Structure formats: C-alpha cells, structure tokens
Amino acid sequence: MYYSPRYIDEAHRLTIFHEEHILRSSRCTCFYCGYQFDPQREQDLVWWDEESPKGRTLTCPKCGIDCILGDASGYPITDKRFIRLATEMWFSGYSRISDGLEPDKIKQTCIEVS
Numbered sequence: 025m026y027y028s029p030r031y032i033d034e035a036h037r038l039t040i041f042h043e044e045h046i047l048r049s050s051r052c053t054c055f056y057c058g059y060q061f062d063p064q065r066e067q068d069l070v071w072w073d074e075e076s077p078k079g080r081t082l083t084c085p086k087c088g089i090d091c092i093l094g095d096a097s098g099y100p101i102t103d104k105r106f107i108r109l110a111t112e113m114w115f116s117g118y119s120r121i122s123d124g125l126e127p128d129k130i131k132q133t134c135i136e137v138s
C-alpha cells in the first residue's frame with residue numbers, strides 16, 4: 025500500500041476537533057508516542073477545545089500530545105508503515121515513535137512558583 029503525502033496530510037487534519045469520530049472508534053493511536061487504546065475504556069481522557077463548535081480534541085493519555093486518530097476516521101491507524109510515515113511527516117522526525125521509544129507516561133513535574 026502506497027500512502028501519498030497528501031493522504032497523510034489529510035489524516036493530520038483529523039487529529040483536532042475530532043470528537044465525533046473518536047467517540048465512534050474502538051481503537052485509537054497516538055501518532056507521537058505510539059500508544060494505542062480503546063477510547064471507550066480508557067480512564068481520564070483529557071479533551072481540549074471544550075468550547076469549539078467543531079468538536080473537542082482528544083489528547084494522548086500517555087504523552088499528552090494532541091495527535092490522536094481513531095479507527096472510525098477510516099485511516100489505517102494500526103498499520104505500522106502508515107504510523108511511521110505520518111509521525112515522520114507531522115513531527116519532522118522528532119517523535120517517540122521516530123526515536124523507537126515505547127509509549128510512556130510523561131512525568132508530571134511540579135514547578136514551584138514563588
């Protein structure tokens with residue numbers, strides 16, 4: 025299967041304001057860290073763009089980046105080749121997937137403000 029840059033670019037647009045398709049998905053992939061999860065079962069989902077009339081944006085339960093696609097989007101979100109091409113294009117080669125790292129919970133650091 026060949027994925028054109030245009031195809032991958034169009035998929036990128038569905039990583040924001042995508043509440044409608046995320047809620048119909050049973051599988052989601054984070055294109056930054058590679059974490060895959062079931063949005064119906066995952067606890068503590070964090071949504072951005074609460075006020076957007078276009079729909080909210082889901083962030084990754086692991087890394088917190090807003091780069092999630094669900095299987096209801098119609099894109100091959102579990103195809104390793106697609107995932108790699110998309111992460112390279114969207115993050116210019118700077119992602120946990122590009123670095124070959126496993127998904128990991130980002131440490132919450134407490135910044136003291138005096």
Ligand SMILES: [Zn+2]
Pocket residue numbers: 054055056057058059084085086087088089127
């Ligand atoms: Zn992630």
